[in-house]
Amino acid sequence: MAIESYQSWDQIDFRSSEDGSIESLLSSGENPWMTLGIMDNIKDETLLAEWENVLNVQTQLLAAREVEWMKSRGLGRGGRPILEIGSANGSYGQFLANSFSHLTLFGVEANPNLSAMLDLETCPENYSIVNCKVGDEPLPQHINNNFEDCVLRFVAQHVSDPLRLLRAIYEGLPKGGSLFVIEEDDALFGSYPKSAGFEAAFDIWRRVTAAGGSNSKIGRDLPRLAVEAGFSVASYEITLRNSVEAGSQFNDLFIGASRMFQMTNPSLVSMKEVELVTEHLSRGEGTESSVATYPQVLLHAVKR
Template identity: 25%
Template sequence: MTQTGSYHVETIASNMEAEIERLKSQVDLFWDKEGKHYIEYGLKDGMSVIELGSGPGYLLEKLLVTFPHIHVTGLEIDPILFNYANANVASHEADRCQMVEGSIMDTKLNEGSFDFAITRLVLEHLPDPIGAIKEVFRILKPGGKAVFIDNDFEMHIMTHPHIFELRALYDAYCESRYAEGGNPKIGRELPRLLKQGGFSKIDFEVISAHSDIVGDEKFFKSEGIGIPSKLVQDGFLPSKVLGEISMKWRNMIRKDDHSMVRQLYMASGEKPQ
């Protein structure tokens, strides 16, 4: 299946296996707050739920553990990630979980099939996010809820002590994703995009993870060196800048009073009945 967008697990980082592990840690970093918000937005046990762009299936795992009677579908276009999720999640929960290989732009799924939809860190990689939102809207039941979560790289990880060069890293990342058709600053646009996609009762939250609460290790695992190294390799980031970031990062974490904070942007909407 032909992929579109700015995320491809084989090419976005310098090491694919490490990138898959990073995706797991990225779910772990925010799950406590994310899970609470899904419930606030209407997710209940026993519902039919779809995650579009489910990657290696780590969020599906969280949902299956948290809600013992839920039925989840994972939609994933990348064959490597699809096979990973199928082998490690769906095959162990065959009665409650299925994987579908397909595109969020045209899922081929029946209209009005799901009670709840989650699209996490996907829209930022798509040339046509409104088209994707309309497809999510289509496959929801009337009265169904959808949650869209994305980054906004105007702010990513902020540290104390401040590492000034991180701005150059995030600018390089944005340039790379823009060149591939993505929008890494889409987080601020989510409410407007959901409205254009047909949703009503729109809500918006910024959720944060702080190292003093979740611990340093989750931050370290959720970032890694793979994507920055690929930015250097592809000519978007000077190697000298990455070296300065690495040095200042090591110095930062040696400080007893160091801290790290990261945000995700979450918007919810309802399909009118």
């Protein structure tokens, strides 16, 4: 991300600059720090609750097929711990932990406000989350050199320097270790015949991510990024989920995401737009009269 894109100077981490000055940062010609797009430093409780809802719906709607795909490509086969980077509230990590109940799942999350939402009473015993911004900070000692596979789901799109994050993962993996990246790509959102509710939701999604520095088109860039970070691409798939097959959870995802995006950037999205999305999608638009699509982008990369 260009330096002009930062909204305030306190977003810049000067620790990476040779002498701590902005001049030396700029003359280095690179961005040695990372910000997290629309997820940067979220602390507002209402926004955290909206994120929690979206993350839970995404897990319910998408996780089972993703895990099946990753298992078929060897996730967990070696019996060693799995590292999940960008755990947020632990919704997806707990699903992983229950799917691999014989393994240890290390969750790592940059934002302590999100990881604090993990319910420790009901959390599976083989799952935990620690706070660390991977790529900027070293992995905690008990995790470093103690995992064989890494899962990165809906994280790379929010990182201002995804290559730096992927390189850090490459460094941490043993030879033969696997990285599984799950992403989306809004160029493959669609509805036919055009649905007013879904088209409004897609438009909100695209506007808020673009303005906030999250890359909602990263899906088709994953193979290039993985190779540039040093990985070999073992498998890459784009699977279109759709509103007819997935049912009401599909609509719930777009209703919840629209609310969360409005709260993220109220000057860009009006409540009226959110009401339109909610009204159309809660009465089941897309279940019969039209078909809406959502792409699941899945990458399996190996450190040779």
